[in-house]
Amino acid sequence: xTRIVGEIREGVARLVSAAGGxxxxxxxxxxxxxxxxxxxxxxxxxxxxxxxxxxxxxxVRFALRHGGDTVSVHLPGEPSGAxxxxxxxxxxxxxxxxxxxxxxxxxxxxxxxxxxxxDSREFITDPPPTFAVVRRLLDAIDRPYAAGLAELCVRYGxxxxxxxxxxxxxxxxFDAIRDRPLTILEIGVGGxxxxxxxxxxxxxxxxxxxxxxVFGLDITDKSALSEQRLTVLAGDQSSxxxxxxxxxxxxxxxxxxxxxxxVSAHLLASFGALFPVLRxxxxxxxxxxxxxxxxxxxxxADVFDDPxxxxxxxxxxxxxxxxxxxxxxxxxxxxxxxxGLHFYxxxxxxxxxxxxxxxxxxxIPRS
Numbered sequence: 001x002t003r004i005v006g007e008i009r010e011g012v013a014r015l016v017s018a019a020g021g022x023x024x025x026x027x028x029x030x031x032x033x034x035x036x037x038x039x040x041x042x043x044x045x046x047x048x049x050x051x052x053x054x055x056x057x058x059x060v061r062f063a064l065r066h067g068g069d070t071v072s073v074h075l076p077g078e079p080s081g082a083x084x085x086x087x088x089x090x091x092x093x094x095x096x097x098x099x100x101x102x103x104x105x106x107x108x109x110x111x112x113x114x115x116x117x118x119d120s121r122e123f124i125t126d127p128p129p130t131f132a133v134v135r136r137l138l139d140a141i142d143r144p145y146a147a148g149l150a151e152l153c154v155r156y157g158x159x160x161x162x163x164x165x166x167x168x169x170x171x172x173x174f175d176a177i178r179d180r181p182l183t184i185l186e187i188g189v190g191g192x193x194x195x196x197x198x199x200x201x202x203x204x205x206x207x208x209x210x211x212x213x214v215f216g217l218d219i220t221d222k223s224a225l226s227e228q229r230l231t232v233l234a235g236d237q238s239s240x241x242x243x244x245x246x247x248x249x250x251x252x253x254x255x256x257x258x259x260x261x262x263v264s265a266h267l268l269a270s271f272g273a274l275f276p277v278l279r280x281x282x283x284x285x286x287x288x289x290x291x292x293x294x295x296x297x298x299x300x301a302d303v304f305d306d307p308x309x310x311x312x313x314x315x316x317x318x319x320x321x322x323x324x325x326x327x328x329x330x331x332x333x334x335x336x337x338x339x340g341l342h343f344y345x346x347x348x349x350x351x352x353x354x355x356x357x358x359x360x361x362x363x364i365p366r367s
Contacts, residue, residue, distance in 0.1 A: 009345040016181045016211045019100035043073040049140035052076045059084040064092040085130040087114040098141035102179040106142045144210040157200040169344045182212040187237050188260035189195045191217035198223040215250050225312045238266040243273040256284045261292040264298035264310045284350040324359040
């Protein structure tokens with residue numbers, strides 16, 4: 001099973017890379033991976049993005065052409081044996097570019113759409129649910145960047161919107177990089193100790209970043225939630241050993257989101273282990289910082305700058321932004337690697353960037 005998951009992950013990564021290049025690169029990737037493998041990847045991606053759970057009794061067949069071959073995939077499930085309600089014919093390479101390509105026009109030059117009941121009077125006077133299903137499926141190809149983060153929070157059940165108001169801040173920082181082939185790690189999968197529950201935010205990130213590889217980390221083994229472009233790992237966010245094993249699986253990271261235990265000591269341990277492997281230009285996000293003031297989570301309600309609390313630690317990073325201007329300050333390992341800090345209600349974004357602009361001229365008196 002591990003080998004199969006690894007092969008799927010490599011296949012998706014190959015298609016994401018090719019979709020950012022020329023049409024010839026997409027064709028070559030399909031040839032190398034094989035039409036049936038690529039068709040299965042397309043089918044899984046369409047199922048996730050279209051979110052057809054509320055629609056039953058509608059069958060759509062995609063006839064995907066590549067060279068002289070045509071492969072059929074059916075949604076939402078296996079073919080019933082009856083004629084499908086709709087048939088979408090299209091080049092497999094075109095669909096791959098639509099699903100996994102960066103922002104830009106989505107080609108549909110080869111698409112043909114056929115409706116089973118087109119001659120029925122009711123098809124015009126009382127439009128069937130088939131229209132809604134096909135629209136969702138085609139939007140998944142043609143408009144992969146249309147859905148907003150708050151909408152996706154509600155769709156997948158993430159508490160980042162509602163109890164919190166995080167999406168507008170996330171979109172402020174993430175929108176410009178949304179179409180990049182990123183590697184994302186979120187600490188905390190949700191569902192508490194139940195191995196079959198959780199993953200709402202992971203599905204949200206997978207949908208919001210159509211080209212990303214998304215990883216989740218939880219102290220409970222929730223690996224059964226893994227799927228295409230989404231891998232759930234088990235480990236303790238306060239254990240350097242466990243975090244090193246996580247990085248061995250993910251490789252260098254572009255985004256880390258800590259929505260784990262919210263215990264200050266755990267946040268600091270994860271930051272110490274993961275920030276160094278964040279790529280330059282990456283973002284490290286800490287959520288639910290209100291626990292920094294709650295003693296039950298290792299916080300303090302009486303001292304607000306204790307570096308053992310999450311907010312007290314972050315306040316010290318603010319001084320690090322100006323490390324070259326502070327005489328006599330004890331250097332920190334992060335001083336030259338943090339280019340910006342952005343604070344919001346219960347939320348902080350830390351930018352990984354070189355911070356060596358130099359101090360003002362020495363002839364300016366300091367004291």
